[in-house]
Amino acid sequence: MYALVGGTVHTAMAEGTFEGTVVFDDGIVALGDVEPPAEATVVDVEGHHVTPGLVDAHSHAGMAEWGEPEDADINEGTDAVTPQVSALDGFHPRDEELRHAFQHGVTAVSARMGSGNVIGGIICSMKTYGRTADEMCIREDGMKAAMGENPKRFHGEEHDRQPATRPGVAATLRSALMAAEDYVDRRKHARESGEPFDRDLGMENLARVLTEDLPLRVHAHRTDDIMTVFRIAEEFSIDALSIEHATEGHLIAEEFAARDVPAVVGPSLYSGAKYELRNITFETPAILHEVGVKVAIQTDAPVLPQHHLDVCVGLAVREGLPPEVALESVTRHPAEILGIDDRVGTLEVGTDADVAVWDGVFYENDSKTRHVFVDGEHVFDRERDAVDPRDAYDW
Incomplete structure (x- = not known):
């Protein structure tokens, strides 16, 4: 004690x-x-x-093997839709990024599958210190999905398969959710009639988004991609939703507020990697907060080093985020977004x-x-x- x-x-x-x-x-x-x-x-x-302890609501710490990119376990790139995989099975407790994290006050992260796939798999909230992934796991906190350039490049350009365009990304997501709806109906019928039913791991996981409020956490930078996510979520009655990165979220802040959708903003320090980041700014958290959106700040580690989460907050404060909500953006707010506020934050x-x-x-x-x-x-x-x-x- x-x-x-x-x-x-x-x-x-x-x-x-x-x-x-x-x-x-x-x-x-x-x-x-x-x-x-x-x-x-x-x-x-x-x-x-x-x-x-600080909480990063969007990280690849423990997944991307800091300093060892050939060992990264964040994208199961064999298909654009991989809801069957879980970050817990790829989490490495000895990843150096985790040591850097807890030494600098970051004690919990949402360890993510990558954004190369339209549907990436189950993601988990993890402590940054511990002996095994099982003892470090707080809970499964969502299903990873991605819009925009990443899945287009990862599949269309590199493997010559859908999706190769933004409409292709949206169609791929819709098709997977429709298949999950059909799976839920068949499963229900089989249970009620006592007939045998062949289970499918991916569909079981994706069905949780539709029937158990497993949150859909969607990588989206541009306003058009964000609005596509909102549209698809409404089509499939998905209420448990967060927008990850939200790079242009400040341009449509009222749309977030009207739907009560939280934003996990960042990393906002570098825009040179992709054209879709051209409107990146540390003013985004302040503008979203001003209209009542729940905002968490992220590093997307190792895109930015995990231990620089506090630096990102400082830059957001410099650009207008009220100092009195700075701590909440990396403690209580991400914990609430992730559904782990009974334990951390x-x-x-x-x-x-x-x-x-x-x-x-x-x-x-x-x-x-x-x-x-x-x-x-x-x-x-x-x-x-x-x-x-x-x-x-x-x-």
Whole structure:
């Protein structure tokens, strides 16, 4: 058990910020003006800021094998529609990107299949510290889908098969969802009539989007792609939906608000890779927030390094995101979008003890983590675990 005493505690909840103590073992036990229990290890954090561990709602950490691109397990590129695969089966707990993450306060990520396929597979919310993927898994949090240039290039250009165009991407998604509807009907009939039924793993997974509110999480940059997603979601009565990247989301912010669809925005630091990123800006989170859209900020690691999530928040604040919602954009909001807010994203009694201690406001450029805890384990102490970067070189 630990007690962090004397710090400025940011709960990411309505209770807001206070000066006081946080007591936890594997979960949060007490907060506020409380005396540390006799059995607790007391850590003096006076002058520091205590926050929930940061949550990245769109990442490939653990999937893309940082520094080893030939080992990336993010796209099952044998077909444009692969709902049968799961990120959990490709998650590597020893990926260096995960160590970089928790050392810099990012304690949970939604580990994604890639955007090369129109339907990529099941995605999972994961802790960034742990021994096995199973113990690090928080829950399956959605089905990955993708619009735009990635599936066009990955399949049409490289393999000469559908989809090769935006209409082809939309048709591929519709066809898969129609097949899932038919599968659900056949399955229901077989169960009611007692007839045998041949199950299909991909259709079982995709059926969950239609019947069990497994969220459809769709990679979409341009306004036309985003509106196509909205149109298809309405056609198939899909309410559990999020738009990933939302690069041009600021141009149609009211459309997000009217549908109550959250946006997982980013990475907003680099636009040179694709023409569809030409309207990229760090103003997007602020504009979406202004009209009432729930916004989370992402890195798409390793597109941007996972440990730069706080830097992305700082740039969004510089471009208009209110400082008072900066923390929520990488804690409570992504946890709510992912459906894991009962465990992470806030500091409240009963949630997991994923806690970061910073020597300044977390998103300011000169702030660093001093301590990080995951499930109550002291996984990083800057004094204890400091590494001289020069040691990485073989002189």
